[in-house]
Amino acid sequence: MSARPRFAARAVLFDLDGTLLDTITDLADAANLTLAELGRPLRSQDEIHSFVGKGIPNLVRRCMTEGTQASDAEIDVAIGVFRRHYAVVNGARTRIYPGITDTLDAMRALGLKLAVVTNKAEAFSLPLLERMGIAHHFDTVISGDTLDVKKPDPAVVRLACERLGVATADALMIGDSANDALAAQAAGMPVLLVTYGYSEGVPVDTIECDGLLSIATEALQYIATA
Numbered sequence: 001m002s003a004r005p006r007f008a009a010r011a012v013l014f015d016l017d018g019t020l021l022d023t024i025t026d027l028a029d030a031a032n033l034t035l036a037e038l039g040r041p042l043r044s045q046d047e048i049h050s051f052v053g054k055g056i057p058n059l060v061r062r063c064m065t066e067g068t069q070a071s072d073a074e075i076d077v078a079i080g081v082f083r084r085h086y087a088v089v090n091g092a093r094t095r096i097y098p099g100i101t102d103t104l105d106a107m108r109a110l111g112l113k114l115a116v117v118t119n120k121a122e123a124f125s126l127p128l129l130e131r132m133g134i135a136h137h138f139d140t141v142i143s144g145d146t147l148d149v150k151k152p153d154p155a156v157v158r159l160a161c162e163r164l165g166v167a168t169a170d171a172l173m174i175g176d177s178a179n180d181a182l183a184a185q186a187a188g189m190p191v192l193l194v195t196y197g198y199s200e201g202v203p204v205d206t207i208e209c210d211g212l213l214s215i216a217t218e219a220l221q222y223i224a225t226a
């Protein structure tokens with residue numbers, strides 16, 4: 001068995017949905033309120049789970065089109081309806097994953113800069129981080145609409161590093177899906193994936209990465225301390 005690598009990281013970039021916060025119940029509630037309002041068949045939480053990862057427009061499009069059909073105009077209407085419902089339920093049933101608060105505290109104590117890089121739009125990511133009481137841990141937040149590209153495009157992780165004042169090679173990404181892994185790798189950054197999150201129906205252990213975490217505190221074992 002190969003030894004666990006250690007990274008001399010100065011900053012850690014966290015994914016949001018499925019990594020820091022278990023948001024699936026609120027996302028599923030907003031999706032099903034949307035489908036009900038539009039007279040469309042409802043979706044199981046498992047199905048919606050596999051649609052999360054590439055932002056809200058993609059989630060809504062998949063809810064409207066998988067196994068059925070909808071026009072672009074109908075999808076646009078549905079995105080607006082979803083945003084209205086999600087603004088109300090965002091955070092209501094969301095939970096912080098086990099180990100997250102301890103991990104963030106420990107990383108700050110090590111002097112690491114911390115960022116969130118999420119595909120969730122800023123109108124939802126910032127209030128959610130506040131509502132869950134973890135916003136103060138992060139030096140910056142890059143959301144799904146901060147740039148006109150999202151993960152897996154590496155531009156978002158590069159922007160996070162620029163805002164933190166660290167080179168991409170000196171940062172570590174922690175996520176739950178191939179979107180996180182691909183963005184980090186394209187920016188030349190190591191990436192750890194949690195095994196408890198959402199990975200678009202793909203087994204997380206089939207995604208190339210530098211380590212798998214069953215709980216976030218395990219990330220500390222990958223960080224080289226001076």
Ligand SMILES: O=C(O)COP(=O)(O)O
Pocket residue numbers: 015016017018051052053054055056059117118119120121144151
């Ligand atoms: O909004 C999504 O689809 C996923 O968001 P995430 O990038 O925080 O996992």
Ligand SMILES: [Mg+2]
Pocket residue numbers: 015016017018019053175176177197198
């Ligand atoms: Mg995620």
